[in-house]
Amino acid sequence: MSGQLIHFNKTRIAPTPSGFLHLGNIMSFALTAALAKQHGAKVLLRIDDIDQTRTDEKYIQDIFDTLHFLEIPWDEGPRNAEEFKDSYSQIHRLSLYLEAIEQLKDNGVVFACTCSRKQLAKEACTCFDRKIPLDTKDAAWRFHTHKTRELSIRGYDGQTITTILPADMQNFVIRKKDGFPAYQLTSVIDDLHYGVDLIIRGQDLWSSTLAQHELALALGKNEFLDITFHHHPLLTDELSQKLSKSAGATSVLYLRQIGKTPAQIYTMIAGILGLDMVISNWEHLAEVILSSYKNSPTPLISGAGPNVQI
Numbered sequence: 001m002s003g004q005l006i007h008f009n010k011t012r013i014a015p016t017p018s019g020f021l022h023l024g025n026i027m028s029f030a031l032t033a034a035l036a037k038q039h040g041a042k043v044l045l046r047i048d049d050i051d052q053t054r055t056d057e058k059y060i061q062d063i064f065d066t067l068h069f070l071e072i073p074w075d076e077g078p079r080n081a082e083e084f085k086d087s088y089s090q091i092h093r094l095s096l097y098l099e100a101i102e103q104l105k106d107n108g109v110v111f112a113c114t115c116s117r118k119q120l121a122k123e124a125c126t127c128f129d130r131k132i133p134l135d136t137k138d139a140a141w142r143f144h145t146h147k148t149r150e151l152s153i154r155g156y157d158g159q160t161i162t163t164i165l166p167a168d169m170q171n172f173v174i175r176k177k178d179g180f181p182a183y184q185l186t187s188v189i190d191d192l193h194y195g196v197d198l199i200i201r202g203q204d205l206w207s208s209t210l211a212q213h214e215l216a217l218a219l220g221k222n223e224f225l226d227i228t229f230h231h232h233p234l235l236t237d238e239l240s241q242k243l244s245k246s247a248g249a250t251s252v253l254y255l256r257q258i259g260k261t262p263a264q265i266y267t268m269i270a271g272i273l274g275l276d277m278v279i280s281n282w283e284h285l286a287e288v289i290l291s292s293y294k295n296s297p298t299p300l301i302s303g304a305g306p307n308v309q310i
Contacts, residue, residue, distance in 0.1 A: 008041035008198040008228065012191070013067075013074060016048045017059035020251040021066045024202070024235040027269050027285070029072050031232055032200040034286030035156075044194050045077030050090040050097075050186050053178070060084060066252045070262050072282050076194075096189050097181035100219055101174060104143060105134065109218055110174065112139040125171065140182075141175035143215060151213045156198075156230035165214055169207045174215070188212045192221055203231045232289075235272050 013029050015021060036043045047063060049055040060081050067074070078084035090097075104110050112132040115125045125142075132139060145165055153161045174185045187208070191199065201209070209229055216224035235250075255265055266279035270288060279285045 005039055006228075008036070008039040010042045010044055010076070010194065010196050011036045011198040011200060012044040012046045012194065012196050013072075014046045014048055014187075014190075015063050016051070016054075017056060017063060018051065018054040019059060020062050020253045022250040022252065023265070023269050023272065024250070026066070026070060026072075026252060026265070026282075027235055027273075027289070028200065028202060028232065029067070029070075030266075030282040030286045031230075031289060033072055033074075033282060034290065035198070035200055035230065037283075039198065041198055042075040043073065044196065045074040046190060046194065047078070047084055047088065048090060048183065048186065048190075050094075050180060050183070051176075052180070057081065062253055069256060070252070070265065070282060090186060090190070093186075093190065093193065094181075096193060097186050100185060100189055101141070101181060103219060104174065105141075107218065109144045110134070110141045111144055111171075112136050113142045113173070114139050128171065138177050140173045140177045142171045143174045143218065145170050145172070145211075145214055149214065149217075151210050151217075152225065153209060153213065154226065154228045156200075156228055163210065165210050166207050169211045172211050184208060184211045184215055188215050188219070188221065188224060191227065192224055196227065198228050198230075200230045200232065202234050204234055206231050233273075235269065 011032055013032055015025060033043055035041075045063075045067075047060060049060070064080055078088045101110075111128045112134045113125055113127040114132060114136060115127060119125075127142070128144060134141065147170060148164060150162050150164060153163075155161055172184055173182045176182050190196075199209075209231070213225065216222070252265065255268075260268075263278070263280050266281060266285045267277075269285060270277060270279045273289065273292075275288055275292065277288065279288065
């Protein structure tokens with residue numbers, strides 16, 4: 001984004017408590033905090049715990065422990081695990097999600113699906129054609145998407161990217177088999193509920209951004225289309241695979257346990273990115289990453305292309 005910096009109202013850090021935070025999460029958080037500071041935006045801490053089967057209290061506590069240890073700031077949201085549970089858990093916003101699901105149902109754009117993951121790995125879902133009743137036991141609800149509708153994403157570089165929903169995101173789930181709302185829907189509702197107008201996320205979530213725009217259009221939430229998005233490169237391992245919460249050696253908890261300091265952790269992140277320098281804190285890390293963007297010959301805000309390496 002060139003020229004005079006645009007003021008944004010709010011961005012968010014939105015971890016999912018399904019594992020211990022890793023270095024990739026930290027890079028994203030640092031970039032979020034830095035861009036928020038540049039644009040005068042507040043940072044919301046939003047913990048996505050709607051999937052109660054994967055949420056664990058130790059992972060919620062790890063989020064606070066990690067943010068405090070690495071001194072990454074936020075302005076709004078819970079200050080500790082107890083306050084999160086009492087006031088900020090997504091369970092407290094369940095009525096908002098269910099209202100949106102009911103609206104989609106009334107508009108006739110959802111269908112029941114009884115396919116298992118194993119079935120979907122072998123063949124395409126045919127549940128829409130079968131017209132399975134929505135009240136079928138153990139059925140998920142899928143959003144019937146528009147295969148050719150153009151979606152326009154407002155990019156942080158000032159450009160608007162126009163594309164369509166990729167094949168692997170067609171007819172995505174909005175209500176799981178347990179009756180709870182799915183991620184794409186809760187993310188849209190939460191971002192609108194909290195007044196978020198800048199979203200910084202990894203390039204692996206590009207297809208989610210498209211799905212969420214499709215959903216916002218169906219819900220008549222046109223204000224979602226005004227949100228600016230920045231999709232940053234991912235940290236990858238030696239096999240060029242993105243870091244995950246199952247990769248214990250890159251978890252901040254593990255690194256803390258073996259005595260790594262915050263500066264050493266930030267320096268490790270820079271090293272993975274190929275930046276050979278000592279990094280002192282989150283602001284320094286974000287500064288050198290954002291500076292490297294300007295010198296990269298490859299666009300860092302892109303469509304659904306491969307992961308971009310710095």
